[in-house]
Amino acid sequence: MKLSCMASLAALFIALPAAAQPSARPMGPGSMPVFADxxxxxxxxxxEQEFTxxxxxxxxxxxxxxxxxxxLSQAVDFKxxxxxxxxxxxxxxxxANQSRHVQNRPMSPAR
Structure with a gap:
């Protein structure tokens, strides 16, 4: 019992640093990019070059x-x-731009 508990704790401590690392976010339909992107x-x-x-x-x-x-034709310019x-x-x-974008999105029809 103690051994399996200790093994579980060891696995947790090994996994924690990996979980703390930023991971690639899936960019699914409707997902918004974040600043780090x-x-x-x-x-x-x-x-402006990074943005472009x-x-x-x-x-x-x-x-x-x-x-x-x-x-795409209505996408705002960097400036x-x-x-x-x-x-x-x-x-x-x-x-602030992302918030404006979300507020201006047309609502999806209810399913």
């Missing part, structure tokens, strides 16, 4: 999956999201 170098700011690269990658992945590109005009997106600017 765009902050390529992890410096806490998203440059991440957006292009997301579009390419969705196209490869055969997913619809609804709303519209960069509300303070400093040439980089803060987490707050990015998340």
């Amino acid at each position: 765009f902050d390529g170098n992890g410096d806490g700011r998203i440059t 690269d991440a957006r292009s990658k997301r579009i390419a992945e969705r196209a490869t999956e055969g997913r619809a590109m609804r709303g 519209e999201i960069d509300t303070n005009g400093d040439g980089a997106l803060s987490r707050e600017e990015f998340e």
Whole structure:
């Protein structure tokens, strides 16, 4: 009994560091990207190049999956999201844009 309990605890302590690591999030239908998806170098700011690269990658992945590109023509420009005009997106600017995007989404019909 003690041995199996100790083995379980050991397995838990081995698994905890792995669980704490960021993992790839599944990007299923309707999922929203998060700040880290765009902050390529992890410096806490998203440059216009990082934004463009991440957006292009997301579009390419969705196209490869055969997913619809609804709303792409209405996608906001980097400069519209960069509300303070400093040439980089803060987490707050990015998340404010995501919130606006969610609020402006058409509601899905009930199933």
